[in-house]
Amino acid sequence: MFSRYARRKYTDVVVRAACVAAAVLALVPLVSVLYYVTSRGIGGISLAFFSELPKPVGESGGGMANAIVGSCKLVFLACLFGVPPGVLAGVYLAEFGHSRFGKWVRFSADVMSGLPSITVGIFVYSLVVLQTKHFSAFAGGVALGVLMLPTVTRTTEELLRLVPESLREAALGLGIPKWRATLRVMLRTAAPGIATGVMLAVARVAGESAPLLFTAFSNPFWSSGVNEPTASLPVNIYNYAVSPYEEWHRQAWAAALVLLVLVLLLNVSARLLVRSRVGTR
Amino acid sequence: MSVSHEVSPLIRPRSKILTRFGREVNWGDFVFRRATALLATLMLVALAAMAAAMVYGSAESLSKFGLGFVTSQVWDPVRDVYGALPFIYGTLASSLLALCFAVPISIGVAIFLSELAPAWLRGPVGFLVELLAAVPSVVYGLWGIFVLAPWLRTSVEPFLARTLGFLPFFQGQQRGFGLLAGGIILAIMITPTISSVSREVLRAVPSALREGALGLGATSWEAVRVAVLPYARSGLVGATILGLGRALGETMAITMVIGNRSEISASLFAPSYTMASVIANEFSEATGSLYLSALAEVGLLLFVVTVLLNILARLLVWRVGRLPEGGRL
Amino acid sequence: MFARRNLLVGLLLGLVACKASPPAPAPVASETPQDEAISLTGAGATFPYPLYSKWISEYNKLNPNVKINYQSIGSGGGIRQITANTVDFGATDAPMKEDEAKQARGKLFHIPATIGAVVVAYNLPEVKGPLKLTPEVLVDIYAGKVKRWNDPKLKADNADANLPAKEISVVYRTDGSGTTAVFTDYLGKVSAEWKEKVGVGKVVNWPTGLGAKGNEGVTGQLKTTPYTIGYIERAYASQNKLPMAEIRNKAGKFVAPTIEAMSAAANAVEVPEELVASLANADGEAAYPITSYSYLLVYEDAKDAVKGEALAKYIWWGLHEGQRFSKALDYAPIPTKVLSKVEARLRELRSGDKKLLSGA
Numbered sequence: 001m002f003s004r005y006a007r008r009k010y011t012d013v014v015v016r017a018a019c020v021a022a023a024v025l026a027l028v029p030l031v032s033v034l035y036y037v038t039s040r041g042i043g044g045i046s047l048a049f050f051s052e053l054p055k056p057v058g059e060s061g062g063g064m065a066n067a068i069v070g071s072c073k074l075v076f077l078a079c080l081f082g083v084p085p086g087v088l089a090g091v092y093l094a095e096f097g098h099s100r101f102g103k104w105v106r107f108s109a110d111v112m113s114g115l116p117s118i119t120v121g122i123f124v125y126s127l128v129v130l131q132t133k134h135f136s137a138f139a140g141g142v143a144l145g146v147l148m149l150p151t152v153t154r155t156t157e158e159l160l161r162l163v164p165e166s167l168r169e170a171a172l173g174l175g176i177p178k179w180r181a182t183l184r185v186m187l188r189t190a191a192p193g194i195a196t197g198v199m200l201a202v203a204r205v206a207g208e209s210a211p212l213l214f215t216a217f218s219n220p221f222w223s224s225g226v227n228e229p230t231a232s233l234p235v236n237i238y239n240y241a242v243s244p245y246e247e248w249h250r251q252a253w254a255a256a257l258v259l260l261v262l263v264l265l266l267n268v269s270a271r272l273l274v275r276s277r278v279g280t281r
Numbered sequence: 282m283s284v285s286h287e288v289s290p291l292i293r294p295r296s297k298i299l300t301r302f303g304r305e306v307n308w309g310d311f312v313f314r315r316a317t318a319l320l321a322t323l324m325l326v327a328l329a330a331m332a333a334a335m336v337y338g339s340a341e342s343l344s345k346f347g348l349g350f351v352t353s354q355v356w357d358p359v360r361d362v363y364g365a366l367p368f369i370y371g372t373l374a375s376s377l378l379a380l381c382f383a384v385p386i387s388i389g390v391a392i393f394l395s396e397l398a399p400a401w402l403r404g405p406v407g408f409l410v411e412l413l414a415a416v417p418s419v420v421y422g423l424w425g426i427f428v429l430a431p432w433l434r435t436s437v438e439p440f441l442a443r444t445l446g447f448l449p450f451f452q453g454q455q456r457g458f459g460l461l462a463g464g465i466i467l468a469i470m471i472t473p474t475i476s477s478v479s480r481e482v483l484r485a486v487p488s489a490l491r492e493g494a495l496g497l498g499a500t501s502w503e504a505v506r507v508a509v510l511p512y513a514r515s516g517l518v519g520a521t522i523l524g525l526g527r528a529l530g531e532t533m534a535i536t537m538v539i540g541n542r543s544e545i546s547a548s549l550f551a552p553s554y555t556m557a558s559v560i561a562n563e564f565s566e567a568t569g570s571l572y573l574s575a576l577a578e579v580g581l582l583l584f585v586v587t588v589l590l591n592i593l594a595r596l597l598v599w600r601v602g603r604l605p606e607g608g609r610l
Numbered sequence: 611m612f613a614r615r616n617l618l619v620g621l622l623l624g625l626v627a628c629k630a631s632p633p634a635p636a637p638v639a640s641e642t643p644q645d646e647a648i649s650l651t652g653a654g655a656t657f658p659y660p661l662y663s664k665w666i667s668e669y670n671k672l673n674p675n676v677k678i679n680y681q682s683i684g685s686g687g688g689i690r691q692i693t694a695n696t697v698d699f700g701a702t703d704a705p706m707k708e709d710e711a712k713q714a715r716g717k718l719f720h721i722p723a724t725i726g727a728v729v730v731a732y733n734l735p736e737v738k739g740p741l742k743l744t745p746e747v748l749v750d751i752y753a754g755k756v757k758r759w760n761d762p763k764l765k766a767d768n769a770d771a772n773l774p775a776k777e778i779s780v781v782y783r784t785d786g787s788g789t790t791a792v793f794t795d796y797l798g799k800v801s802a803e804w805k806e807k808v809g810v811g812k813v814v815n816w817p818t819g820l821g822a823k824g825n826e827g828v829t830g831q832l833k834t835t836p837y838t839i840g841y842i843e844r845a846y847a848s849q850n851k852l853p854m855a856e857i858r859n860k861a862g863k864f865v866a867p868t869i870e871a872m873s874a875a876a877n878a879v880e881v882p883e884e885l886v887a888s889l890a891n892a893d894g895e896a897a898y899p900i901t902s903y904s905y906l907l908v909y910e911d912a913k914d915a916v917k918g919e920a921l922a923k924y925i926w927w928g929l930h931e932g933q934r935f936s937k938a939l940d941y942a943p944i945p946t947k948v949l950s951k952v953e954a955r956l957r958e959l960r961s962g963d964k965k966l967l968s969g970a
Contacts, residue, residue, distance in 0.1 A: 020393060541821030
């Protein structure tokens, strides 16, 4: 009896230590990457970076103001095209998705999450850019939205399914129509988790450059509205990082740092938003 | 006790309609089901459209090479001869390697964050892990070139060759760049996906289950293993599949460290090439209808590989045990 | 409610970002008194991107109403976009092929805009002076026949260099690129065996070595891994202070890739009326053998007369005043005897029956 208990206790301690080790191991590359980006990028951060347009090589100053605004625009459009359809599709899968049709939809969401972003970019290029005969922020938003769809849908479905049935039964018992129960009770309970899924998807698309090259293109000047090509942080980061000039490299790292901070801010605000609706968890 | 005459808006009577099934159904439910079904169909339609576009685009290559495309190892744009076997191998090897690294670590992180960590640590650590997802692919690639590959070349690969060199996986010239570097970078990139979703899944498990197990005398780990994990299994598998999807489709970071040589070799030190990378690398410059068609076919093959891996994953889950899924006990 | 208000604020901010209009431009005396704003888009080669962005910025200072947006999505991408009419001009390092030209809506002119060189860079900690490479040795290294740095073939031309007994790590470009096209074009010209076995193109089936993505990928490998050799654009080698090999040219001299050597190569080659010519392995004692033109692609018949005229004027400016920015950015200017031919070609640009450049 004693040795069996000791063995169980021992296993418990070992597994706990392994989990802590896993967490540390996961953080090591992050810290390394963050350090790398920060040390190389902090030199490029200045007021000019946030307010000026890019300048060619050899001229001092210059910044990525248009890229920052452009990225905000693109992420907003991506969320518009990706989040409502994604969440509602996830709701469908969780509520009514036990049929064959549901299986197909779930399957296609999983498969779609494996498509390279460049394939999605080429697809949206043929769909939108070739039809309108010009590049635009709208096309970029569509491409990013399509990239977000599978993650948002599957996360919504999985988390909605985990909400205990007792909550739904209680709501139905009060006479609330089924659809209302789903939306206002089940969805609201799962909301913090869904917000995490959405933030994951946003974080990923905020840093994608390949699909934007053929849709939103880029722009050395300001772009107005959604029908013009627009600069964005990831495309600028890519273009500058692959150039030969140390000056441009520094700007690329600074842009990467700004991108990380922007996503962090989005993350924080999404969490606060959701937490305030549901209560602390 | 006085009863308020103000009826809550939630339970105000709504109009009903008779459906053709003869049941009285709330119009809200009717619209809700149809509307969400429509959006779910959108996803199916989008995927079908992309698949159709890829088949259409690869028609020329399909008719010219047929099955030989999948078995041939030669990729020569100058001679217009194309074969995708090395890319299939590279994609499968790098993604599975990434899963081997990422799944244990991610689940470990998720358990740590949902069960073991003190409350003040959960927020910051969870945040940091999710921040990994926001780093652009090209930044990972550059970090891989300047930090990861030299480290692998000078410290890790010699060590592996010394200790495990009898295995074919750890033989050959050590350059830092290669399948091992690719697998590690992919693992780093998919960890936030798997661990974040897993963490949410574990958090959603009703604490009654955990507490019940603890009440029966289980240690923390036993409570997790027996009560929490089975309930969360479907969600954890879903998280892993999302991570796998991301690994299969990653282009920029992996192409910067994997060596990009269309050769098949058992060694982890050897360079390799993935399907997503070859599309990203050669699409911008490709001219010539057979070349573009071959690239489209590689895209189609990637699509097929993703489908097959997904089926495999679902079968594995089904075989391991038909335990009740969470929420529907 | 607190949360609802936050959501509304977020939505409002998003809408504001979408509707964001550019700040009013500062009034500057313009060369051409036009009031309407003209926007031109171009896409293509990565190689001339730094030069073109300098041109665009300088031209915009002189003509604030003309906004040109050039993005480097690759030569192939540039050809595809100009053929699909989603951009106003394209740019490519390697000239278009026949079947590509057929897909365009009209005749496309190749306008040589600048000159660049592909250099062979290496990482040899023990070697001090520049490495001297003959074409045969270079081909053998890339074919995998010369495997070690202290091979007698290398020692023959570099007697006083301290060549180590290490394996040569060969690096090539994995992504399709004009740089590879220029390099393999040269290798194909100096070795019939290379031309037959491997071939010339933007992507080839390399016999040996590792593939790195982009010039920066090759540069990264060269900087971090010793005993490596690779081919890159001159700007990357000079900006990253990588040693560049001296290649023996057709006249038998070992030439370093200087701007003067690039110009010498350009001067030695006759350019036909189509303005497309290979500068690889050019004649002349001072010529650097791995040099190439980079072209702009413009439709002979512009659909929109206003845009066509603005584009024609911009290209004219680039080929005259714009050339003075070349040297600082590691490009060579177009030689004067080629310029007269280019001018004649530019004068042929028209919209319908009207010629776009009159006088000038």
